[in-house]
Amino acid sequence: MAETTVARTLGDWLREAASRAPREAGAVIAGRHLGYRELDARADRLAGGFASLGLRRGDRVCVVLDACPEFLAVWFGLARRGLVEVPLNPGAGRYLMRYYLGHAGATAVVCDARYERLVRECAPESVRHLIVLAEPDPGLPDLPVTLTRHRLSDLETHATGDLAEVDPADPAVILYTSGTTGPPKGVRLSHRANVNLARHTVGLMDYTTADRLYSVFPLFHSNARYCSVMAAIEAGAGLVLDRRFSAGRFWDICREHGITAFNYQGAMMSILFKQPPRADDADNPVRAGFGAPCPPEIFTAFEDRFAVRLTEIYGSTEVSIVTDMPPWRRRIGTAGTASRNYEVAVVDERDEPQPPGVPGEIVARPVRPGWMFDGYHDMAVETARSWRNLWFHTGDRGYLDDSGFLVFLDRLKDTVRRRGENISSWEVERVVAEHPSVSAVAAYGVPSELSEEDVMVAVVPAEGARVDPAQLIGHCEGALTSFAVPRYVRVVDALPMTPSQRVEKYKLRAEGVPPGTWDREGATDER
Known part of the structure; x- marks a missing residue:
């Protein structure tokens, strides 16, 4: 699919993509519908609301929400205002939440009422605004004088007004990865990196307005954000987001919603394959699956049983889709070959390239600007270490075969x-x-x-x-x-x-x- 938009900032991209999408196109999130044109209008209003609080271009705003239509409105409202979104796992314990909020240096936090107590307990003094989806719980203690509480719906009553100029290279989001041998790192991604990943996914999967995508992954992960939400909006396709994965109901959900493609990762494919066979396993509307890894021993059997074709990829939050293996170019048991946007190599401990078949650390670098992260937030040493000798070091171990197919072996990282x-x-x-x-x-x-x-x-x-x-x-x-x-x-x-x-x-x-x-x-x- 050819690139049909020219916008490189998320705010402009959403405006263009929503305007050319079918009028009825939208997302069903946890059972609630949100049209793409409505999302664009809500993002406008929230951008004005955030501006009314005095939040300025580059300020960081943490988001502690489960998947819901408000999450998308906040996401793109922040982007349109030029603010940096920091989506956090709402299920994080106190220890990790305190670390996230402190390390991010957030000026404001948007949260659901069910997480308000946790956020209040963990918020550092840098947080001046607490934006909640509901009225306050009378059982909560009084707010400190430095913190002001707002209802999210009240911020949508403001006119958009004049917004800060946003550059495509500006940071749009900080996504926290899991900590390995040290604290979790905040991956800083620009507007154009987000847009590029969505477009890449659409082109790789050939998504169109006839598709309806499905994901069960959270919106603090890059998978659901850019390969489901933004990919669907870019293609003008429908979208269904659920908060939980149900192996027993997965295919019935796909039938009910007319799903044509889904994202997968982790043990999801093994769990689905271990479900008792049904006579109607292949009687579903799904044509494609996108993700990794599907164990090679069940790869072909999975495709045959459920009448679906799988596209596997290898990447990370920092470098998105480094390699891909679509159905027309595959070697099962590998993660495919270098995508059109990256070079990939395997190196030894001195960063010397390894011969085909010899394991080492997987490294990658983009072939053009705007395709990878811009560094780890407030972690200059870790950024430099990861990017030594002009290659991003993934911390993963694997090898390239004679034809350039990447075989992932394990993780060097302590995770x-x-x-x-x-x-x-x-x-x-x-x-x-x-x-x-x-x-x-x-x-x-x-x-x-x-x-x-x-x-x-x-x-x-x-x-x-x-x-x-x-x-x-x-x-x-x-x-x-x-x-x-x-x-x-x-x-x-x-x-x-x-x-x-x-x-x-x-x-x-x-x-x-x-x-x-x-x-x-x-x-x-x-x-």
Whole structure:
């Protein structure tokens, strides 16, 4: 599909895309409809509302919302005003939410009423405006004098007025990745990088006004934002966003809404494939799936069973679609070849290219400007380290075959991948270490029966203390995002350490789940 818009800022892009989309085109989000032209008008009004608060071009505004029409209106209203959106996981525990709000240096926070108490408890002094979707809960404590509360609907009553000039290279969003060996990093993406990714997705998938896209992923992830929401608007296609993935109802939902394409990631494909076969499995309107990874051992069988064709990609929040493998150019078991917008290589520890078939770190760089992130927010050292020798270092391990197809092997980063979510070992370890019975802890991933990994923690008891695994998990709940709460707790006398006192996690991973490990899903303690 040829590029049909010339706008490079999100505000201008939305105006153009909405005006050429069919009048009835829009999104169904958690059961509520929002037309694209209505979205454009609401973005105008909210841009004026944000301006009325004195928010200025470049100010950062955190968004703590579940998927809903208001989320989209806030997203594009902020962009039109020239503000930097910082969407956060509403399910984050207090520890991580406090880090996000403080590190982002936000001037304002938009949240649902159900998250207001959490935001109030965690907001730093830099936050001057709290914008909520409902009236205040009378049970909440008084606001500090430095913080003013507003209803989102009241901001939509303002005229748009004169808006700040927005440049395509301005930052539009900061998306926080999962922390690896350190705190989570805020990926700074420009307006044109967002627009470019949406257009790339539409061209790769050949989306048109006849399509209807479906996603179950949250709007604080790049997947749903740019490869579903913005891709649908760019193509003038319909869109359905659900807040949760239901394996049992997935195909019935697709039939009910006339879905023609869906996004996938994590263990989603394995879970769908493990559902009991039905006579009508292939009787659905879906033509295409987009994402990664579908395990190679079920790839062809999945396509045949559900009468769908899959397009796999490899990328990250920082560098979007580095490689792609559409149905007409595929080698199952790989992530495809370099996309038209990137160069890709595999290098050793000295950044020397590896020969075909030899593993190393996957690195990438765009072939033209405006296709990748502009750095990590307030992390200059990490930005420079990731971009050394003019290649973005993904922290992933793989190799290129003789034909240039990329084979992903594993992650060099210290993170756990569970059901499509990247979990910060750093965050898990900090929370577990706060428990008084724990002296030392290592968090890491072990293979899951649903593909990818589950979270395990190896803990050393404090002197004279006994670690109660069930109690430790109770300590984690609420402080950690729900999907980051460990499944396994292993009590050990000591952690394996290097001479420089770093935990040798590869040794722990190699031991898997030894007998005597406490399993939260089994709720048994065999020690």
